Amino acid sequence: MVFKFATFDPAQDPNDFNPAFPPTPSSSPSVTLCQPCEYTYTFTKTIVRRLVAAGASLVLRAPAFAVDGREIRDQSAETPLHGINFDVRPEFGQRQLKEFTLKELKAATQKFSDKKVLGQGGFGKVYEGQLSDGSLVAVKRCGAQRNQGITEFETEVMVGRILPPRHNLLPMLGFCRTSKCEDLLLVYPMMINKGVDHCLRAKPETRPPLDWLTRRKIALGAARGLSWLHDLNIVHRDIKLANILLDEEFEPHIGDFGLVGFTNRRHGEYSVDGIEEAPVLPRNESEAASRIEDSDSYFTNRICGTFGYMAPEYGMKGKYSVKTDVFSYGVVLLQLVTGQRTSVRAASAKENDMLLPDWVKGLPVERRLEILVDPNLQGEYDEEMEKVIQLALLCTHTLPRGRPSMAQVVRILEGDSIEERWEEYRHSEEYLSYPV
Numbered sequence: 001m002v003f004k005f006a007t008f009d010p011a012q013d014p015n016d017f018n019p020a021f022p023p024t025p026s027s028s029p030s031v032t033l034c035q036p037c038e039y040t041y042t043f044t045k046t047i048v049r050r051l052v053a054a055g056a057s058l059v060l061r062a063p064a065f066a067v068d069g070r071e072i073r074d075q076s077a078e079t080p081l082h083g084i085n086f087d088v089r090p091e092f093g094q095r096q097l098k099e100f101t102l103k104e105l106k107a108a109t110q111k112f113s114d115k116k117v118l119g120q121g122g123f124g125k126v127y128e129g130q131l132s133d134g135s136l137v138a139v140k141r142c143g144a145q146r147n148q149g150i151t152e153f154e155t156e157v158m159v160g161r162i163l164p165p166r167h168n169l170l171p172m173l174g175f176c177r178t179s180k181c182e183d184l185l186l187v188y189p190m191m192i193n194k195g196v197d198h199c200l201r202a203k204p205e206t207r208p209p210l211d212w213l214t215r216r217k218i219a220l221g222a223a224r225g226l227s228w229l230h231d232l233n234i235v236h237r238d239i240k241l242a243n244i245l246l247d248e249e250f251e252p253h254i255g256d257f258g259l260v261g262f263t264n265r266r267h268g269e270y271s272v273d274g275i276e277e278a279p280v281l282p283r284n285e286s287e288a289a290s291r292i293e294d295s296d297s298y299f300t301n302r303i304c305g306t307f308g309y310m311a312p313e314y315g316m317k318g319k320y321s322v323k324t325d326v327f328s329y330g331v332v333l334l335q336l337v338t339g340q341r342t343s344v345r346a347a348s349a350k351e352n353d354m355l356l357p358d359w360v361k362g363l364p365v366e367r368r369l370e371i372l373v374d375p376n377l378q379g380e381y382d383e384e385m386e387k388v389i390q391l392a393l394l395c396t397h398t399l400p401r402g403r404p405s406m407a408q409v410v411r412i413l414e415g416d417s418i419e420e421r422w423e424e425y426r427h428s429e430e431y432l433s434y435p436v
Contacts, residue, residue, distance in 0.1 A: 094161050098174030098187070105129065105139055105176055105185055112141065118194070121242070123152055123258055128190065136190035137173060141183070152258030153177070153184040159257040160186075162232065168225030170245060170255035188255065192248045196332075197241035199250075200339060209376035214250050215336045216384065220413045221252035226329060227406040229254070230322045235261040237320060238305045239328035241335055259304045261320055308342025308355060312398055323400035329409070330395025334360055337389055339374030357396035360389070361434040387412070390422045398430055 108129035109116045116127045124142045131137055142153045153175075160172030176185040193199055196218055199210055210218075222244050229236055236243075236254065243256040303310075303318045311327035313319045331342060334356050344359040346352055354362070363371055369385065391412055397403045404412070404421070412418050425431055 095163070095165070095171075097157070097160055097172055100174050100176040100185070100187055102176055102178050102183055102185075104131070105187070107132070108137065109139055112139075121256075123149065123256075124184075129187075138188045138190050140186040140188065142186065149184065150181055153181075153186065155260060156186055156258050159234065159260055162234075163257075164228070166225065166228050168221045168252055168254060169228060170253040191245035191253060191255075193246035193250060195242040196244045196246060196252065196336075199246060200241060200335065209339075209374075210250075212377055212381040212385070216388070216413070217250060218244065218246070218252045219333055219336055219388065220410070222254060222332065223329065223406055223409045223413055225252065225254040226325055227410050230325070230406050233263045235263060235320055235322055236325050236328075237261050237314075238309075239325050239332060240306050240309045241332060244332070263322065306342075311400070313400060321400060322405070323403050326395050326403045326406060326409070327397075327400075329406070330392045330403070331356060333388060333392035333395065337374065337385065337392065338372055339376055357393070358434075361393060361431075387418055390418055390425075394418075394421060394425055397425070402428070402430060 106112065108131050109127040112125075112127055116129065118126045118128050118138060120126070124140060127139045127141065129137045129139045142149045156172070157175050160175070163169050163171065165171050170188055170191070173187045173189060175187060176183065199207075202209070222239075226236065226239065234257075236257065236259075238256060238259045239254070243254065245253045245255050247253065303315065305314070305328075307315075309328040309331050311320075311324045314324045314327075334340070335342070338356070338360075340356055342356050343353045344356060346354065360368075360372060368389065372389065373379075373381065373385065391404075391409065395403055395409065402425070408416075
């Protein structure tokens with residue numbers, strides 16, 4: 001597998017310098033170009049510099065594929081992956097991923113047998129597999145028949161290269177891409193207990209429900225994983241129960257990075273939490289027109305993700321920041337507490353179903369625990385339950401700047417006080433607008 005990084009001369013544009021990918025000095029002698037060649041040179045140079053300004057561009061060669069029963073190396077043109085338009089901190093290096101052959105993964109999954117299917121999403125099916133060394137893996141077979149499938153595959157490979165082997169982030173083991181992208185496969189370690197959604201909603205007669213201590217462990221582990229992602233300037237954009245996977249010890253691992261977005265804080269200093277505050281959305285179009293938005297905090301893109309987990313500014317305007325993930329995480333916290341789906345069914349046909357955060361905010365404070373807590377817990381929880389609910393409501397604040405950073409969430413779950421921030425929230429317009 002070969003990765004190439006675009007390089008450039010920082011002296012020509014100091015803002016383009018990225019310390020994670022230092023430039024390669026050129027030894028080519030200077031030459032004098034004729035006028036037509038000079039025009040071509042200038043045009044090409046402009047295009048290259050604009051591409052480089054978006055970040056380092058990675059190039060991945062296509063893997064081996066079978067011809068007449070023999071494996072040969074595909075000699076077709078290299079297929080470029082998307083450029084990374086963010087600054088990776090220098091202390092985080094690039095991981096080496098294994099390039100699997102299609103033959104290996106067919107053998108591991110019994111030729112992608114239906115009996116080996118673990119689940120299916122919009123991106124493709126996931127198969128249980130066993131490699132020749134005996135290790136259990138999950139093989140994600142991507143939908144290459146559509147361009148979006150190829151895009152998400154390439155994004156996952158890039159992120160798999162960047163992510164450090166942290167405990168609460170699902171590490172990629174390798175990938176396989178056959179000629180003409182007819183097969184796109186990603187290989188991850190097997191998570192025995194599947195996703196949190198599976199464990200949370202499993203019927204009591206088939207397995208015991210998750211107890212409160214396990215749910216708190218999942219909440220803390222997922223918060224740490226998200227905090228590490230944000231420290232790498234990566235916005236997940238699809239945090240939900242199904243994308244938090246559990247190993248044999250019920251330790252959570254955030255996975256599914258096909259929809260990630262990248263932030264860019266090149267021109268600003270890192271805050272104490274390693275995260276910048278997202279700005280407040282304008283109240284109306286005239287205010288938006290009269291204000292220059294902070295491009296280092298907010299990014300606009302096509303809306304993708306899962307309804308019910310989307311932050312308001314993202315679902316309505318396509319604007320995302322690290323605080324977009326914080327909102328989604330808050331919904332996850334509420335689901336761990338309540339056992340509910342992302343929307344709560346209305347009491348009567350005349351009423352509309354409510355999104356989970358709105359339903360919780362509308363509950364009377366004196367009866368909140370009584371109504372809210374998952375009955376499967378059978379009343380077995382500690383005094384931390386109220387603190388977790390308060391934290392979830394802070395995370396699902398309508399305004400991005402009203403939400404804590406994920407680093408702050410981790411510290412609160414580890415024992416820091418939430419009282420001061422909660423009192424501030426209780427006197428805010430956000431809280432007082434709900435009938436409590």
